[in-house]
Amino acid sequence: xxxxxxxxxxxxxxxxxxxxxxxxxxxxxxxxxxxxxxxxxxxxxxxxxxxxxxxxxxxxxxxxxxxxxxxxxxxxxxxxxxxxxxxxxxxxxxxxxxxxxxxxxxxxxxxxxxxxxxxxxxxxxxxxxxxxxxxxxxxxxxxxxxxxxxxxxxxxxxxxxxxxxxxxxxxxxxxxxxxxxxxxxxxxxxxxxxxxxxxxxxxxxxxxxxxxxxxxxxxxxxxxxxxxxxxxxxxxxxxxxxxxxxxxxxxxxxxxxxxxxxxxxxxxxxxxxxxxxxxxxxxxxxxxxxxxxxxxx
Amino acid sequence: xxxxxxxxxxxxxxxxxxxxxxxxxxxxxxxxxxxxxxxxxxxxxxxxxxxxxxxxxxxxxxxxxxxxxxxxxxxxxxxxxxxxxxxxxxxxxxxxxxxxxxxxxxxxxxxxxxxxxxxxxxxxxxxxxxxxxxxxxxxxxxxxxxxxxxxxxxxxxxxxxxxxxxxxxxxxxxxxxxxxxxxxxxxxxxxxxxxxxxxxxxxxxxxxxxxxxxxxxxxxxxxxxxxxxxxxxxxxxxxxxxxxxxxxxxxxxxxxxxxxxxxxxxxxxxxxxxxxxxxxxxxxxxxxxxxxxxxxxxxxxxxxxxxxxxxxxxxxxxxxxxxxxxxxx
Numbered sequence: 001x002x003x004x005x006x007x008x009x010x011x012x013x014x015x016x017x018x019x020x021x022x023x024x025x026x027x028x029x030x031x032x033x034x035x036x037x038x039x040x041x042x043x044x045x046x047x048x049x050x051x052x053x054x055x056x057x058x059x060x061x062x063x064x065x066x067x068x069x070x071x072x073x074x075x076x077x078x079x080x081x082x083x084x085x086x087x088x089x090x091x092x093x094x095x096x097x098x099x100x101x102x103x104x105x106x107x108x109x110x111x112x113x114x115x116x117x118x119x120x121x122x123x124x125x126x127x128x129x130x131x132x133x134x135x136x137x138x139x140x141x142x143x144x145x146x147x148x149x150x151x152x153x154x155x156x157x158x159x160x161x162x163x164x165x166x167x168x169x170x171x172x173x174x175x176x177x178x179x180x181x182x183x184x185x186x187x188x189x190x191x192x193x194x195x196x197x198x199x200x201x202x203x204x205x206x207x208x209x210x211x212x213x214x215x216x217x218x219x220x221x222x223x224x225x226x227x228x229x230x231x232x233x234x235x236x237x238x239x240x241x242x243x244x245x246x247x248x249x250x251x252x253x254x255x256x257x258x259x260x261x262x263x264x265x266x267x268x269x270x271x272x273x274x275x276x277x278x279x280x281x282x283x284x285x286x287x288x289x290x291x292x293x294x295x296x297x
Numbered sequence: 298x299x300x301x302x303x304x305x306x307x308x309x310x311x312x313x314x315x316x317x318x319x320x321x322x323x324x325x326x327x328x329x330x331x332x333x334x335x336x337x338x339x340x341x342x343x344x345x346x347x348x349x350x351x352x353x354x355x356x357x358x359x360x361x362x363x364x365x366x367x368x369x370x371x372x373x374x375x376x377x378x379x380x381x382x383x384x385x386x387x388x389x390x391x392x393x394x395x396x397x398x399x400x401x402x403x404x405x406x407x408x409x410x411x412x413x414x415x416x417x418x419x420x421x422x423x424x425x426x427x428x429x430x431x432x433x434x435x436x437x438x439x440x441x442x443x444x445x446x447x448x449x450x451x452x453x454x455x456x457x458x459x460x461x462x463x464x465x466x467x468x469x470x471x472x473x474x475x476x477x478x479x480x481x482x483x484x485x486x487x488x489x490x491x492x493x494x495x496x497x498x499x500x501x502x503x504x505x506x507x508x509x510x511x512x513x514x515x516x517x518x519x520x521x522x523x524x525x526x527x528x529x530x531x532x533x534x535x536x537x538x539x540x541x542x543x544x545x546x547x548x549x550x551x552x553x554x555x556x557x558x559x560x561x562x563x564x565x566x567x568x569x570x571x572x573x574x575x576x577x578x579x580x581x582x583x584x585x586x587x588x589x590x591x592x593x594x595x596x597x598x599x600x601x602x603x604x605x606x607x608x609x610x611x612x613x614x615x616x617x618x619x620x621x622x623x624x625x626x
Contacts, residue, residue: 012435113307113311114310114311114314117308117311117598117601117602117605118311118314118315118318118594118598118601119555119559119560119594119597119598119600119601120557120560121559121560121563122559122560122563122578122593122594122597122598123315123318123594125578125582125590125593125594126318126319126322126590126591126593126594127322129582129585129587129590130322130323130326130587131326203442206444207442207443207444207445208560210444210446210447211444211445211446211560211564214446214564215564215567215579215582216582216583217582229446229450233450238450238453238454238458239458243454246450246454250446250447250450250451253443253444253447254442254443254444254447257439257442257443257444258439258442258443260442261435261438261439261441261442262435262438262439264438265434265435265438285426
């Protein structure tokens with residue numbers, strides 16, 4: 001597993017993985033870690049952080065620390081689910097367009113291009129507005145089904161490039177079935193692109209979910225980072241000086257996104273050797289210095 | 298020329314698809330679309346009023362296909378229906394009032410982000426592996442994964458509420474009358490600083506990262522080595538030989554990124570109460586003014602299509618292969 005070895009050697013990947021594991025573990029064990037019920041009034045209105053409430057309370061007297069832990073479960077789950085849907089559709093459409101070409105390619109490419117020029121957020125807003133107060137599950141669905149186009153395009157072009165390679169030609173000449181060529185020959189070579197596409201889709205989904213909920217299109221009774229922001233904004237937390245009410249969900253979303261971004265950066269670097277510059281450049285510079293020193297001596 | 302005709306017909310189809318979503322969405326949702334739109338108010342209306350409204354919004358008993366073409370026709374005439382919240386006012390008129398604010402906001406921030414981001418990406422590729430590259434590149438990626446809501450709220454809290462350097466909202470000082478005088482324009486500029494800056498922060502990485510990656514790929518090309526071997530100055534190799542070619546994919550990204558910018562500008566306008574179409578959309582969402590929300594999506598689609606068209610034009614200017622028709626675009 002060279003890939004994982006390289007991943008663990010990469011400083012950015014390690015930081016990213018550390019952040020992500022803390023978040024995922026705290027989301028998994030939220031009911032054990034949270035001192036209070038996130039939907040219950042357990043303190044005064046907008047109490048600043050104290051020993052009793054580590055991260056303060058909201059306008060409705062709810063414990064923010066308990067909320068942010070529970071919110072993580074929903075936000076991360078929606079991000080993963082939407083990212084998964086996005087990636088599956090992108091892989092299926094991108095691979096078939098790139099591999100089969102012809103009519104199939106024309107139809108899929110056309111659909112992808114149309115979706116790419118229709119702006120995402122307004123489309124999602126129209127969909128969400130007509131559905132009404134959208135549950136986290138539905139948010140994951142509508143994000144997943146509308147944001148696969150970019151990934152599909154990337155996978156298609158990569159597949160088309162791979163298709164020209166000899167090992168695909170020889171597999172075809174040996175008479176292998178196309179499903180076997182796609183799954184056994186093509187897919188393993190696309191895994192890094194699919195992986196970084198998946199991470200990107202998760203980042204995007206979490207951001208979009210927070211945005212939709214922030215503007216009041218989500219289900220306000222669910223506890224996620226987006227609805228926390230929504231409640232903080234509608235209760236004018238910032239204007240009455242309750243900065244912790246806004247800050248906590250902001251930090252949670254940003255940190256989780258940052259963790260994913262760092263991981264993605266590392267995956268990109270490992271997958272594309274040309275970008276794997278940092279360590280190589282450092283070695284090269286050291287070598288140059290050594291040569292200079294030797295020539296002086 | 299053929300290239301442009303093909304692009305134009307594609308954009309037309311894309312617009313029709315967007316309009317079709319608008320048409321079918323209220324009709325496939327369970328329940329009476331008019332009931333969804335007017336809600337409680339319906340109970341207080343006479344049957345004649347309801348029928349009149351049905352006719353106004355096109356929810357008639359005519360066959361669906363006929364309704365559909367009528368709808369497409371009205372979109373073509375730029376008749377987007379009437380707003381529910383400000384009832385007899387046409388949607389297109391409400392949107393026109395906000396459009397200029399959004400175009401200026403998105404346009405100026407995209408221009409700044411494109412120039413600054415491309416330049417920083419260029420530097421990162423040239424000084425690859427240096428401390429600048431190893432800090433700036435991951436940092437910009439991390440910035441990219443922070444939602445614009447967070448960026449805007451933080452900027453509002455620190456620079457407007459905390460330090461008081463900038464106003465907390467709106468497009469200009471409400472005590473002034475709009476006009477072409479210095480006082481008004483400087484007020485507009487002062488109010489625009491934070492929204493523009495947050496949008497620049499939001500987009501910059503989208504230009505910096507591809508620029509860096511493209512340049513790194515290009516710097517390995519033979520003609521770069523050749524340029525250096527000829528003894529050209531670094532800046533000349535960097536800008537004339539490298540940047541010009543590395544910018545090409547960025548131009549396509551520019552149009553694509555606009556979709557994300559539109560989303561970002563929407564949030565910026567909401568947080569800063571900026572009077573553009575994003576803010577109008579937000580008001581429409583709060584009062585469930587569906588025709589306005591739908592008109593909004595159409596106008597954003599139009600903006601996207603125009604931006605794509607401009608990107609096509611730029612591409613022809615920058616890439617001679619497209620011009621002569623030998624490249625497959």
